Amino acid sequence: xxxxxxxxxxxxxxxxxxxxxxxxxxxxxxxxxxxxxxxxxxxxxxxxxxxxxxxxxxxxxxxxxxxxxxxxxxxxxxxxxxxxxxxxxxxxxxxxxxxxxxxxxxxxxxxxxxxxxxxxxxxxxxxxxxxxxxxxxxxxxxxxxxxxxxxxxxxxxxxxxxxxxxxxxxxxxxxxxxxxxxxxxxxxxxxxxxxxxxxxxxxxxxxxxxxxxxxxxxxxxxxxxxxxxxxxxxxxxxxxxxxxxxxxxxxxxxxxxxxxxxxxxxxxxxxxxxxxxxxxxxxxxxxxxxxx
Amino acid sequence: xxxxxxxxxxxxxxxxxxxxxxxxxxxxxxxxxxxxxxxxxxxxxxxxxxxxxxxxxxxxxxxxxxxxxxxxxxxxxxxxxxxxxxxxxxxxxxxxxxxxxxxxxxxxxxxxxxxxxxxxxxxxxxxxxxxxxxxxxxxxxxxxxxxxxxxxxxxxxxxxxxxxxxxxxxxxxxxxxxxxxxxxxxxxxxxxxxxxxxxxxxxxxxxxxxxxxxxxxxxxxxxxxxxxxxxxxxxxxxxxxxxxxxxxxxxxxxxxxxxxxxxxxxxxxxxxxxxxxxxxxxxxxxxxxxxxxxxxxxxxxxxxxx
Numbered sequence: 001x002x003x004x005x006x007x008x009x010x011x012x013x014x015x016x017x018x019x020x021x022x023x024x025x026x027x028x029x030x031x032x033x034x035x036x037x038x039x040x041x042x043x044x045x046x047x048x049x050x051x052x053x054x055x056x057x058x059x060x061x062x063x064x065x066x067x068x069x070x071x072x073x074x075x076x077x078x079x080x081x082x083x084x085x086x087x088x089x090x091x092x093x094x095x096x097x098x099x100x101x102x103x104x105x106x107x108x109x110x111x112x113x114x115x116x117x118x119x120x121x122x123x124x125x126x127x128x129x130x131x132x133x134x135x136x137x138x139x140x141x142x143x144x145x146x147x148x149x150x151x152x153x154x155x156x157x158x159x160x161x162x163x164x165x166x167x168x169x170x171x172x173x174x175x176x177x178x179x180x181x182x183x184x185x186x187x188x189x190x191x192x193x194x195x196x197x198x199x200x201x202x203x204x205x206x207x208x209x210x211x212x213x214x215x216x217x218x219x220x221x222x223x224x225x226x227x228x229x230x231x232x233x234x235x236x237x238x239x240x241x242x243x244x245x246x247x248x249x250x251x252x253x254x255x256x257x258x259x260x261x262x263x264x265x266x267x268x269x270x271x272x273x274x275x276x277x278x279x280x281x282x283x284x285x286x287x288x289x290x291x292x
Numbered sequence: 293x294x295x296x297x298x299x300x301x302x303x304x305x306x307x308x309x310x311x312x313x314x315x316x317x318x319x320x321x322x323x324x325x326x327x328x329x330x331x332x333x334x335x336x337x338x339x340x341x342x343x344x345x346x347x348x349x350x351x352x353x354x355x356x357x358x359x360x361x362x363x364x365x366x367x368x369x370x371x372x373x374x375x376x377x378x379x380x381x382x383x384x385x386x387x388x389x390x391x392x393x394x395x396x397x398x399x400x401x402x403x404x405x406x407x408x409x410x411x412x413x414x415x416x417x418x419x420x421x422x423x424x425x426x427x428x429x430x431x432x433x434x435x436x437x438x439x440x441x442x443x444x445x446x447x448x449x450x451x452x453x454x455x456x457x458x459x460x461x462x463x464x465x466x467x468x469x470x471x472x473x474x475x476x477x478x479x480x481x482x483x484x485x486x487x488x489x490x491x492x493x494x495x496x497x498x499x500x501x502x503x504x505x506x507x508x509x510x511x512x513x514x515x516x517x518x519x520x521x522x523x524x525x526x527x528x529x530x531x532x533x534x535x536x537x538x539x540x541x542x543x544x545x546x547x548x549x550x551x552x553x554x555x556x557x558x559x560x561x562x563x564x565x566x567x568x569x570x571x572x573x574x575x576x577x578x579x580x581x582x583x584x585x586x587x588x589x590x591x592x593x594x595x596x597x598x
Binding site: 024128129131132133134135136137138139140141143144145147148220224227228231232234244247251254255258261262265268269272273276277 | 303306307308310311314318319426429430432433434435436437438441442444445449531532533534535536537539540543544551554555558561563566569570573574576577578581
């Protein structure tokens with residue numbers, strides 16, 4: 001449950017202090033800052049052009065090169081610099097992660113608030129739809145959708161949003177139900193405040209911390225989903241460098257060239273782990289109930 | 293109890309019905325044209341139209357849906373566009389491998405998660421707790437296909453104990469099941485830890501300890517019964533996320549299950565097979581949730597059926 005005091009006391013007291021007292025959360029925050037910085041500064045950080053195929057990027061037999069001075073973490077099957085591709089991959093991962101998760105949070109917020117505040121037929125229809133959508137295994141539905149829709153970066157983000165909003169809608173719904181029962185909401189209604197004004201002035205401010213937590217924790221799930229879709233070949237399409245896609249391209253070769261899996265894999269793990277640690281610590285600091 | 297069961301059963305039927313409707317609408321409202329896919333690029337308009345007619349795709353949408361639903365009730369999931377086979381036969385041949393991998397994966401996630409969670413709870417606040425929970429976080433955040441590939445590299449290539457992939461012997465099952473189980477294991481470790489801490493706080497545990505009951509016995513008797521059994525029932529609620537992991541791992545290990553079938557069907561835009569596969573995995577989820585909802589209150593009398 002959200003305690004209104006937490007917000008009323010302003011952002012600097014309470015939760016920020018609790019957040020920074022949590023070592024794991026600070027580690028997560030540092031990880032998030034690093035990944036975001038790498039994505040933003042990709043052109044400056046990448047030692048080579050990520051899509052250029054270098055003549056000296058392959059052995060005489062045409063095999064990818066192991067890590068060396070010129071190519072710090074080796075090259076891929078086409079003789080491209082792996083480090084540059086992994087660095088540019090951060091842009092794709094974060095872009096899809098943030099856009100898809102943002103859209104999922106928005107859909108979940110609208111569905112949850114409408115169902116929880118208006119009740120009746122609206123609630124029945126929306127929450128039964130949510131029940132049905134939760135029964136689809138998210139990844140499998142996303143694979144089917146992405147495959148039929150011909151994947152591009154934006155389609156992948158859209159597909160992930162379409163399968164991920166359900167959990168957010170459920171959480172928001174139950175929270176709105178409990179807020180709507182509180183005295184100040186009833187008082188607002190009794191004083192003749194309009195429905196929309198009540199929603200924006202009295203309900204939405206109480207959802208801010210929940211939205212913040214979903215907004216960060218969810219990116220972890222989204223990044224993993226995008227990587228899985230790209231690994232299965234129905235996500236972000238080559239030649240755009242995405243971490244899952246790099247591993248997909250290298251799959252047949254990885255026993256001889258394990259760096260092709262290890263480095264992009266580590267990038268996925270670092271990103272997902274950082275957002276996870278950060279989001280969990282934020283939730284603990286904001287004092288919300290546990291969810292998956 | 294009986295009214296509750298009936299209500300849950302009805303809900304499940306409703307959800308299944310909704311799933312068929314959404315699957316049907318999604319596939320038929322999307323831009324891919326199956327008749328053109330089957331006919332190929334060079335086919336004439338007349339050929340495409342005759343294929344469309346043969347498949348019944350020229351009928352109004354509601355009519356198509358009703359006939360699709362009627363087929364489902366008779367166990368008919370349609371015919372594959374790419375292979376001359378009934379979708380139900382294709383699924384039947386893929387069912388056993390997926391079920392095998394799912395059960396082995398659940399076994400591993402509990403084998404990893406339960407002891408880790410109990411250990412962390414008993415050593416709460418110590419380095420052991422921090423270490424176990426850090427590992428659990430890594431497990432939850434690690435992409436399963438990378439875990440699978442690294443397992444192959446370490447235990448099938450560098451140290452050739454297990455086969456590189458494929459299906460058949462129990463040895464083939466170990467690496468895929470571990471790859472599926474690691475992520476779930478991390479999650480169960482966290483859930484088990486909080487459930488155990490909750491139980492250790494209860495009065496009956498304090499009483500047992502005050503009476504001088506041996507600490508191991510307290511754990512075996514009270515913690516196992518009150519914390520672990522309810523956690524095990526969560527397996528049923530988790531099946532949706534779990535099935536997603538299975539698809540990825542099947543692809544990494546070339547495991548001939550339903551996930552592989554869906555993946556191959558997608559390459560060929562074989563829509564009836566995709567729909568059938570999505571439907572069957574959703575059925576897994578609905579049945580898993582139903583079992584969890586029935587078993588969970590039975591294991592934990594504090595929760596009432598409602």
